[in-house]
Amino acid sequence: MTTTVYIPRDATALSLGADAVAQAIAAEARQRNLDIKIVRNGSRGMFWLEPLVEVSTASGRQAYGPVKAADVPGLFAAGFLDGAAHPLHLGATEEIPYLKSQERLTFVRVGVIDPVSLDDYLAHGGYAGLRRALTLEPAQIVQEVTDSGLRGRGGAAFPTGIKWKTVLDQPPQQKYVTCNADEGDSGTFADRMLMEGDPFMLIEGMTIAGIAVGATRGYIYLRAEYPHAHRALNEAIAAAYQAGYLGPDVLGSGKRFDLEVRLGAGAYICGEETSMLESLEGRRGEVRVRPPLPAIKGLFGQPTIVNNVISLASVPVILEKGAQFYRDYGMGKSRGTIPLQLAGNIKRGGVVERAFGLTLRELLYDYGGGSASGRPLRAVQVGGPLGAYIPESQFDTPLDYEALAGIGALLGHGGVVAFDDTVDMARMARYAMEFCAIESCGKCTPCRIGSTRGVELMDRVIANIDRERNLQLVEELCETMLHGSLCGLGGMTPYPVQSALKHFPEDFRKTVQ
Amino acid sequence: MREAVDLAIAQHKDQPGPLLQVLHAVQAQLGYVPPAAVPVIADALNLSRAEVHGVVTFYHFFRQSPPGRHIVQICQAEACRAMHCETLTEHARKRLSIDFHQTTADGAFTLEPVYCLGNCACSPAMMVDGDLYGRVTPEDFDAMVAAKSAKQ
């Protein structure tokens, strides 16, 4: 009898040696004349346990981790193919509390299936959303997405259905669906995991979007830093074409949808949607002045949907199970689930998909287990490099869009970066300005010049040169950037800086060694 | 050089908005985008040289001079800072005796900063020739350098 062994192909798992483990397992099985089938799945998102090896047994999938290649002979000797005891045995995968307590709608298949096997996707409920969508009128599909309460997961949290309606309402012409897979925010990797672990779900979501608004062509704008996701997407797209899920006649509906991946080139600003469109057109990623909205004049001047990976990957389940099912999750105006990402100085980093409303403290301690270093957590940055730093006193804030806005912070793409008490917040404030200077598209002065000036001012503050005066100038500069920038890069870089100044003033007044 | 550029143009020219694709294809072949390729690409795509040059210089990913045999990118973004990537970076600079955007005298290694590799739960992170590394210690860095140096 063949035993199936799962070893992730997820980039993080690979970074911790998953390929060496896979080779060792294959070699050991050959030597022992054992019949195994290795599936390279996505990651379950419990990164302190990676490489996490799973074995399919009579009592379900059993997990072992973190496995090193050197552990492999011992695992075989202990009988791990039958789910036997071993110091690395973690029990049934689904029973691991970190995973068991999650509400996985978008990540339901990530880590479970072979990401590039269409058969596996179909066997696990894949393409049920598209099948239902094909029985509906375009306006009904859009209505379903609107009713679900889904808001954009890329950062701005704009209602997805309303965006789609604008594109649908444009007269028939060439329209596009573009997926923003630039995922530039530090502390975020949900898009990457989804694309590596269940690429068909994104493809299905984009296909539904295309059929909903009458767009026949889609592009995934993928950052160049994600070669593993690139390979998984291309494999899945080829399989979808082969089986008629993409192409001139999607599932025999007579509707066309073509899809391809386009690579970015290492520019953070190209995650801003109009900059992304410029880049897709082959130009410098300079931010466009709005209006017109991309939904009216987007890619090549045509009506275009721009949505984040997770937004689009949330669509299949909404269509499959209905708007009400989805909106029953969540709180207030934040409906559904969000894959939160725990990163930085954290003991148990990974992805936690839950309905909106979990508190930061629950996430950091119940899931994260506190800092990786064992020292007290002092600050977290939520929502990427443009998000505010949050002190311990505010850890009881629920993670929903409005609650975070209420404390001057933002949820963004759901990344949470933890810092222990060795962090120097003046240096983090300086870095925020430096990052803005490096990544500015150059279109407006407060961002282009201001950020460089911000770095200089922070250098003086840190060196204790005319400190109070320079801190005053930093505050004034932040106000100028907030109000005088065309887009969020210049306009939100003040958030981390001002929040650091507000909550950690002592770090800006240290004696110089 | 000319061959690689012509091939890249032929492959992508007929797609809408092909410039980035062409530049990617050129860099994949040659490791960089030679300045001499700019007028050729401009001609073929009906763009001005300034436009092509402007795109090459806008994107951090495109290089204008040949890199070393191995490209080492160390993440500098927040999650990696929370795990002290500055210490790793300092170590790398000393070990290779170069700064960011430089190549070792023997042409073996080019050192580059990168801003998030999506490996933020296993920081500090680095990428070497497209392979990702996590929780990188200075010792891991030295082991990587030794392994790459032994291979050539």
Ligand SMILES: Cc1cc2nc3c(=O)[nH]c(=O)nc-3n(C[C@H](O)[C@H](O)[C@H](O)COP(=O)(O)O)c2cc1C
């Ligand atoms: C500087 C900047 C960077 C951004 N980066 C990303 C990104 O990497 N991925 C993303 O989906 N959205 C990003 N956004 C948000 C996009 O502009 C846009 O709101 C989003 O792609 C829309 O999709 P959604 O409604 O599904 O979230 C960024 C915005 C700004 C201002």
Ligand code: SF4
């Ligand atoms: S704020 Fe910065 S990145 Fe945004 S448009 Fe202005 S210069 Fe470009």
Ligand code: FES
């Ligand atoms: S911040 Fe370094 S990998 Fe994301």
